[in-house]
Amino acid sequence: MGxxxxxxxxxxYRVLLKAVKNHxxxxxxxxxFSQYIAEQFRKNSQLSDPSLVAQxxxxxxxxxYLLNSVHHHKDLLFSYNIAVDRSDEMKRLLGKSAASxxxxxxxxxxx
Numbered sequence: 001m002g003x004x005x006x007x008x009x010x011x012x013y014r015v016l017l018k019a020v021k022n023h024x025x026x027x028x029x030x031x032x033f034s035q036y037i038a039e040q041f042r043k044n045s046q047l048s049d050p051s052l053v054a055q056x057x058x059x060x061x062x063x064x065y066l067l068n069s070v071h072h073h074k075d076l077l078f079s080y081n082i083a084v085d086r087s088d089e090m091k092r093l094l095g096k097s098a099a100s101x102x103x104x105x106x107x108x109x110x111x
Contacts, residue, residue, distance in 0.1 A: 012060045019067040
């Protein structure tokens, strides 16, 4: 793998891991997604065929685009209120707003 392809692969790897962390999560029971990505990049780091390397980089780029697009689509559905219960989303949004000024929302009493 040439230095140009190595830099491109490193960039795609970082962006892909960031997308996985943001959209799938970084909890312990979801670590296998990140581990699989790291394993695939390590396995393919020894490839010498430039066209195969470019194909793998494009695949990783496409998967990153898919993750980001699905998340964006879900956000759009929430914003358009398409048959979705938004109470949890509103609580999260209000909690983030309150936290930005150093406050916490009170816990709602439920008998």
